[in-house]
Amino acid sequence: MSTTTTTSAKRLRVYGVLFLLVIALLLSLTVAVYQQVFTPVVRVTLEAGTLGNQLEPRADVKLRGLLVGEVREVRADGEKATLSLALKPEHVPRIPADVHARLLPKTLFGEKYVDLVAPASPGAGRHIRDGDVITQDRTTVGIELQRLMNDLLPLLRTVQPAKLNATLSAFATALDGRGDEIGDNLTRLDAYLRKLNPHMPSLREDIKRFADVAEVYGDAAPDLLRILDNTLTTSRTVVEQKDRLASFLTSTATVSGTAEAFLDENADRIITLGRVSRPTLALFARYSPEYPCLLEGLVRQEAASEEAFRGGRMRITLELVHPRPPYRPGEEPRYAERSGPNCRGLPHPNVPAPHTKLRDGTKDVDAGSGSGAGNTAVSSTAAEQRAVSALVAPVMGVPADRVPPVATLLFGPMARGTAVSVA
Numbered sequence: 001m002s003t004t005t006t007t008s009a010k011r012l013r014v015y016g017v018l019f020l021l022v023i024a025l026l027l028s029l030t031v032a033v034y035q036q037v038f039t040p041v042v043r044v045t046l047e048a049g050t051l052g053n054q055l056e057p058r059a060d061v062k063l064r065g066l067l068v069g070e071v072r073e074v075r076a077d078g079e080k081a082t083l084s085l086a087l088k089p090e091h092v093p094r095i096p097a098d099v100h101a102r103l104l105p106k107t108l109f110g111e112k113y114v115d116l117v118a119p120a121s122p123g124a125g126r127h128i129r130d131g132d133v134i135t136q137d138r139t140t141v142g143i144e145l146q147r148l149m150n151d152l153l154p155l156l157r158t159v160q161p162a163k164l165n166a167t168l169s170a171f172a173t174a175l176d177g178r179g180d181e182i183g184d185n186l187t188r189l190d191a192y193l194r195k196l197n198p199h200m201p202s203l204r205e206d207i208k209r210f211a212d213v214a215e216v217y218g219d220a221a222p223d224l225l226r227i228l229d230n231t232l233t234t235s236r237t238v239v240e241q242k243d244r245l246a247s248f249l250t251s252t253a254t255v256s257g258t259a260e261a262f263l264d265e266n267a268d269r270i271i272t273l274g275r276v277s278r279p280t281l282a283l284f285a286r287y288s289p290e291y292p293c294l295l296e297g298l299v300r301q302e303a304a305s306e307e308a309f310r311g312g313r314m315r316i317t318l319e320l321v322h323p324r325p326p327y328r329p330g331e332e333p334r335y336a337e338r339s340g341p342n343c344r345g346l347p348h349p350n351v352p353a354p355h356t357k358l359r360d361g362t363k364d365v366d367a368g369s370g371s372g373a374g375n376t377a378v379s380s381t382a383a384e385q386r387a388v389s390a391l392v393a394p395v396m397g398v399p400a401d402r403v404p405p406v407a408t409l410l411f412g413p414m415a416r417g418t419a420v421s422v423a
Contacts, residue, residue, distance in 0.1 A: 041088065041089065042069075042089055042129070042130045043072075043085070043130050043131065044084075044128060044130070044132045044133070044134060045083070045084060045131075045132070045133045046082070046083040046085055046133075046134050046135075047080060047082055047133060047135050047136065048080065048082075048103060048136040049080055049081070055071055055112050055113075056074070057072060057074060058070055059071040059111060060106075061087065061116065062114070062115055062116065063091065063094065063099075063116040063118070064118075068087055068094075068095065068116070069085055069087035070085070070086055071085055071114060083114070085114065087128070092128055092129075093127050095116060095118070095128045096118050096119065096126075096127060096128065097127060097128050097129070099117065099118050099128060100116070100117045100119070100134060100136065100137040100138070101114050101116055101117065101135070101137060102114075102117055102136070102137045103136070116134075117137050286340065286341065287341045288341070289341045290341035290342065290343055293343035293346040293347050294346060297343075297346035299347070300348070327361065327362060331361050332361050333360060333361045334360065336359040336360075337358050337359050337360070338359075384408060388411050389401070389403035389407065389408070392411055
């Protein structure tokens with residue numbers, strides 16, 4: 001009885017081990033089938049750059065969009081990546097031996113795959129075989145594409161693909177079912193842009209001028225703010241003085257009524273006064289440039305008069321001039337001077353005053369030429385001084401040698417019949 005029990009136990013143990021072996025064999029067979037161990041493939045090697053490290057085993061291998069194999073193994077040595085590709089035998093005849101590979105992503109955030117790029121004119125003359133080694137595409141387009149992928153990876157890591165994917169999904173959901181409306185809006189936008197394009201030069205010029213205007217306003221901003229501040233103060237003052245302002249406006253209305261009545265009664269007279277005063281005002285306007293120097297001369301004359309009588313004594317400058325000749329037959333007095341405004345040295349007149357030639361009806365006579373009526377040479381010789389001193393000394397009650405020289409200047413011309421004026 002015990003022997004039979006022992007034999008049954010051993011038999012059960014053997015069955016258990018066999019069952020476990022069968023399960024392990026089935027699992028191994030399943031894994032092998034999954035890994036296509038029993039599937040015939042053509043093994044080739046791809047030598048890629050560091051971008052190949054981003055590929056995962058079982059990644060797709062495509063030729064012109066057609067799936068022709070998969071990546072079985074990825075090995076990296078720090079400088080480059082070596083990929084083992086398993087190609088399907090039925091597609092091998094379509095793949096030339098000098099094919100190149102590009103490593104591209106399926107989508108923006110999707111996994112990468114190997115894209116086989118056949119040359120425009122195959123040079124090997126045969127298809128790819130087991131054990132061949134292919135390289136990464138080194139053309140300009142391939143290099144730029146690889147550089148783009150290398151630069152895109154840090155960007156994708158920065159923008160957090162999961163959140164960006166959720167955002168794009170929400171955006172896609174919002175746009176779902178609105179294709180016709182979006183198409184209509186795009187059509188309208190295109191029509192607007194077509195109408196706007198001819199006006200773009202004017203729009204650019206307006207924007208440029210707006211920038212200039214904005215710059216001017218920017219420079220004037222402190223003054224504008226100061227004006228606004230002053231306006232605020234003025235507004236506050238108006239509010240505080242509103243009662244006085246109302247009274248002023250009422251008074252203004254009364255004055256306006258009185259002025260209206262006055263103008264209604266005297267309108268014709270005022271018009272006549274303006275018409276009559278016009279020639280006089282025109283004359284004043286013609287000589288208006290002379291007013292400033294005349295007024296300044298009057299101001300200086302006040303200071304000169306105070307200086308002339310300073311200290312109770314009169315200090316003057318005598319200027320002896322020839323009298324203007326009398327009118328002769330055929331010479332009628334007239335005022336024909338049309339020289340216009342002339343300051344004639346004011347406010348600092350020349351001393352002695354220069355000769356002024358006026359058109360008063362007399363004939364032109366040169367006072368210094370020695371001819372003409374009234375022409376008498378002014379002389380102040382020593383003999384004349386002695387003669388005048390002898391005549392004036394009894395009148396002044398002083399000896400002849402004590403007569404001042406100014407007496408000769410005052411009385412000498414009178415002795416010769418020449419007029420003396422004080423300027």
